[in-house]
Amino acid sequence: MTELPDNILHLPQYQVLGCKSTDDEMHFQVDVPDPIACEECGVQGEFVRFGKRDVPYRDLPIHGKRVTLWVVRRRYTCRACKTTFRPQLPEMVDGFRMTLRLHEYVEKESFNHPYTFVAAQTGLNEKTVRDIFNARAEFLGRWHRFETPRILGIDELYLNKRYRCILTNIEERTLLDLLATRRQDVVTNYLMKLKDRQKVEIVSMDMWNPYRAAVKAVLPQARIVVDKFHVVRMANDALERVRKGLRKELKPSQSRTLKGDRKILLKRAHEVSDRERLIMETWTGAFPQLLAAYTTKHKKKAPTAKVSPFYKKTIGYGLPDFAEELNYGVDLSTI
Numbered sequence: 001m002t003e004l005p006d007n008i009l010h011l012p013q014y015q016v017l018g019c020k021s022t023d024d025e026m027h028f029q030v031d032v033p034d035p036i037a038c039e040e041c042g043v044q045g046e047f048v049r050f051g052k053r054d055v056p057y058r059d060l061p062i063h064g065k066r067v068t069l070w071v072v073r074r075r076y077t078c079r080a081c082k083t084t085f086r087p088q089l090p091e092m093v094d095g096f097r098m099t100l101r102l103h104e105y106v107e108k109e110s111f112n113h114p115y116t117f118v119a120a121q122t123g124l125n126e127k128t129v130r131d132i133f134n135a136r137a138e139f140l141g142r143w144h145r146f147e148t149p150r151i152l153g154i155d156e157l158y159l160n161k162r163y164r165c166i167l168t169n170i171e172e173r174t175l176l177d178l179l180a181t182r183r184q185d186v187v188t189n190y191l192m193k194l195k196d197r198q199k200v201e202i203v204s205m206d207m208w209n210p211y212r213a214a215v216k217a218v219l220p221q222a223r224i225v226v227d228k229f230h231v232v233r234m235a236n237d238a239l240e241r242v243r244k245g246l247r248k249e250l251k252p253s254q255s256r257t258l259k260g261d262r263k264i265l266l267k268r269a270h271e272v273s274d275r276e277r278l279i280m281e282t283w284t285g286a287f288p289q290l291l292a293a294y295t296t297k298h299k300k301k302a303p304t305a306k307v308s309p310f311y312k313k314t315i316g317y318g319l320p321d322f323a324e325e326l327n328y329g330v331d332l333s334t335i
Contacts, residue, residue: 106129
């Protein structure tokens with residue numbers, strides 16, 4: 001092996017004896033100074049060397065190459081207490097046979113990238129990366145202080161060919177939990193175990209009925225709110241149904257033109273340009289039902305107890321009957 005300066009690895013307690021490099025890897029042979037005292041009895045100067053062997057430890061990559069440190073590990077016999085010991089290595093994690101800095105790097109990166117990616121970067125086995133992640137996650141879980149949110153978010157995530165329920169703290173913008181499924185019994189059981197669940201004032205969700213049933217059963221005091229994304233999507237779908245329903249009244253050329261202008265009709269009033277506003281006014285002026293649908297889609301407040309014929313007509317075209325709109329969506333608690 002090539003002789004190198006002792007500090008090339010930035011591990012001051014180790015002496016670099018040599019280095020061997022290949023296309024993908026770098027191997028360093030390093031030695032560690034003798035211990036000061038016996039680790040069993042603490043007596044100094046009363047131990048002798050009793051065998052050695054080279055043990056591989058992984059380290060952070062250098063210039064894109066995976067790094068292995070071959071540490072000369074020695075055993076010692078203490079003449080005072082008659083015990084044999086192998087001293088602890090500084091800056092090493094013996095359980096995973098790697099340097100402490102690599103262990104910290106894997107802990108961080110495994111939260112941001114797939115296990116296979118981190119394993120390929122560092123030269124570790126994928127199971128090793130997974131074990132480091134699990135140990136760190138368990139540690140964080142023990143120290144995490146869970147607080148029941150005032151505004152609870154319930155949604156789903158399609159992951160590994162299955163819909164899973166995801167729960168969030170909307171005010172803090174943090175993830176609470178990811179359930180294995182979105183079934184009503186699973187969601188109900190989770191909500192039942194919430195600490196101080198009476199603190200939940202608002203639950204924002206999509207329009208999946210099992211979520212609503214679970215919340216009504218376990219959190220009767222909470223206002224159920226459909227988040228704005230799903231409300232706007234439903235309103236856009238209803239507006240599209242109205243537009244498509246006009247095709248029978250139009251000539252083929254007009255129908256194609258209206259189809260080309262569909263994105264303009266889906267925009268909010270303050271987002272359109274002067275040219276787009278003229279196009280919108282042309283269509284809504286020619287077809288009152290299209291104007292009714294567009295106006296209802298952009299209503300900011302719920303209708304009063306006395307519902308206007310204009311609003312009733314709009315409902316007839318398939319737009320949802322909105323209840324009171326909150327900052328986090330549309331309140332459906334009384335529906």
